[in-house]
Amino acid sequence: xxxxxxxxxxxxxxxxxxxxxxxxxxxxxxxxxxxxxxxxxxxxxxxxxxxxxxxxxxxxxxxxxxxxxxxxxxxxxxxxxxxxxxxxxxxxxxxxxxxxxxxxxxxxxxxxxxxxxxxxxxxxxxxx
Amino acid sequence: xxxxxxxxxxxxxxxxxxxxxxxxxxxxxxxxxxxxxxxxxxxxxxxxxxxxxxxxxxxxxxxxxxxxxxxxxxxxxxxxxxxxxxxxxxxxxxxxxxxxxxxxxxxxxxxxxxxxxxxxxxxxxxxxxxxxxxxxxxxxxxxxxxxxxxxxxxxxxxxxxx
Numbered sequence: 001x002x003x004x005x006x007x008x009x010x011x012x013x014x015x016x017x018x019x020x021x022x023x024x025x026x027x028x029x030x031x032x033x034x035x036x037x038x039x040x041x042x043x044x045x046x047x048x049x050x051x052x053x054x055x056x057x058x059x060x061x062x063x064x065x066x067x068x069x070x071x072x073x074x075x076x077x078x079x080x081x082x083x084x085x086x087x088x089x090x091x092x093x094x095x096x097x098x099x100x101x102x103x104x105x106x107x108x109x110x111x112x113x114x115x116x117x118x119x120x121x122x123x124x125x126x127x128x
Numbered sequence: 129x130x131x132x133x134x135x136x137x138x139x140x141x142x143x144x145x146x147x148x149x150x151x152x153x154x155x156x157x158x159x160x161x162x163x164x165x166x167x168x169x170x171x172x173x174x175x176x177x178x179x180x181x182x183x184x185x186x187x188x189x190x191x192x193x194x195x196x197x198x199x200x201x202x203x204x205x206x207x208x209x210x211x212x213x214x215x216x217x218x219x220x221x222x223x224x225x226x227x228x229x230x231x232x233x234x235x236x237x238x239x240x241x242x243x244x245x246x247x248x249x250x251x252x253x254x255x256x257x258x259x260x261x262x263x264x265x266x267x268x269x270x271x272x273x274x275x276x277x278x279x280x281x282x283x284x285x286x287x288x289x290x
Contacts, residue, residue, distance in 0.1 A: 011143055039245065041138045041235035067178030069142040075174055 004056035005106050006098065007049060008090065009035035009074070010064030021092050028099040033058065037070055045073035053077075053084060059106040060098075062090040085110045093120035130201040131159070134209040136217050137232035140165070141175045141185065141210065144232065148272040149208060150183060156205035157184040161193040161220065162212045190216045194223035201225075214256040221265045229260055230277075231269040243283050246271045254284060 008015040015034035023029025033056055037045045049061060049070075063071040066088045074086045085107045087094070094117030101109035132153050137145065140160060149155065158179065165171040166189045176185050188196065190211075197220065200207055209226065211217045214234075220226045233246045240248035247269055249257070261267045261280050268277035 039236045039242075039248070041237055042140075044236065065143045065147070067141055067143055067146040069139040072139070072142060072174065072178060 003031070004033045004058050005031045006033070006060035006062055006110070007035050007052055007056070007058050008032050008062045008095070009037060009045075009049065009070035010090070011068060011070075012038070014064050018090070018092060018095055022095050022099055025096055026099055031099045032062075032095065035070070042069055042073050042076075045069055046077050049074055049077050050081070053081060059083065060085045060087065060110040062095065062098075062110075063088045064090055087114055091117050091121075093117045130203070130206070131197065131209045132206040133230055134217065134220070134226045134228055135230040135232040136211050136214055136234065138212050138234055140212050141178050144272055145208065145210065146179055146183065150179075152273055153206050153208075155183060155208050157186060157200075157203065157207040159186050159188065159193065159197075159200055159207060159209045161188050161190055161210065161216055163189045163216075165212075166192070190219045194220055197224040197226070214253055214260065218256065218260050218263075221260050221263050227265055229265050229267045231257070231267065231280075231283075232271055243286055244269055244271075244278070247283065257284075 008019055019029045019032045019034050022032060033052060035048060035052060037048065040048065061074045061084060063074055063086065065071060071088045078084055078086055087110055094113045097116040098109055098113040101112065103109040103112065133149055140162065141158060160175060165175065166187045172187050179185055209220065211220065217229055221229065231247055234248055234253065235246065236248045239250050242248050257267060257280055267280040269283050270277040
């Protein structure tokens with residue numbers, strides 16, 4: 001089993017919640033590291049993300065909102081870390097696809113997971 | 129409509145601003161006042177990409193913004209005035225007619241003491257907020273609309289996390 005391949009960062013317990021769901025479904029939660037940013041300013045979020053990228057060797061950052069402070073901090077970080085892929089709008093199907101991917105390249109795995117997650121969104125029922 | 133919220137938030141545009149306040153108040157524009165952001169095309173693009181298509185962001189330095197606020201107050205749709213620090217908001221209270229100030233987020237940094245989950249201040253910043261209030265502005269802390277607006281003095285009297 002590979003180590004941490006991606007960081008997950010977002011509002012409140014978004015990261016821990018999604019990772020607990022990934023663990024429950026696949027047993028591969030350890031491939032994702034949750035980033036807790038409560039109380040941190042944007043600059044400190046950026047420093048934390050950088051530190052955890054270097055410490056874990058992760059190549060991808062998954063975030064929640066496009067305008068969220070984690071996404072903003074990660075976009076700034078990408079200027080110094082151009083090898084990292086940032087994905088916003090993260091959902092559970094995306095992370096499941098990512099951790100189950102057999103692609104050797106983590107970036108490819110992330111991009112493929114984005115496409116699969118997009119196709120997993122649907123609305124059912126209700127008046128036509 | 130007018131500027132419906134005058135907010136100090138060191139994260140500037142982020143989820144609470146765009147979704148938390150922006151959606152219930154039907155905000156169509158954000159006036160982002162920050163000297164560093166106003167001077168950088170890259171920074172401006174970063175913030176523009178963070179908002180939905182129906183929301184516009186206008187960037188100004190503190191000096192530029194003050195005389196423009198009256199014009200923004202005549203816009204047909206609601207807008208949010210946003211600064212990243214207390215000093216910039218102080219300028220806008222002094223020269224831009226701002227009468228109500230929302231402390232939305234001043235986060236942890238070395239030398240700051242915690243007052244609320246989302247407010248950390250140095251002694252100087254405490255004094256700076258009191259100086260804003262002394263100009264006649266109503267200063268309260270409130271991160272999201274569903275939370276209670278906490279008056280400045282009540283917040284400062286709480287040394288611990290509430």
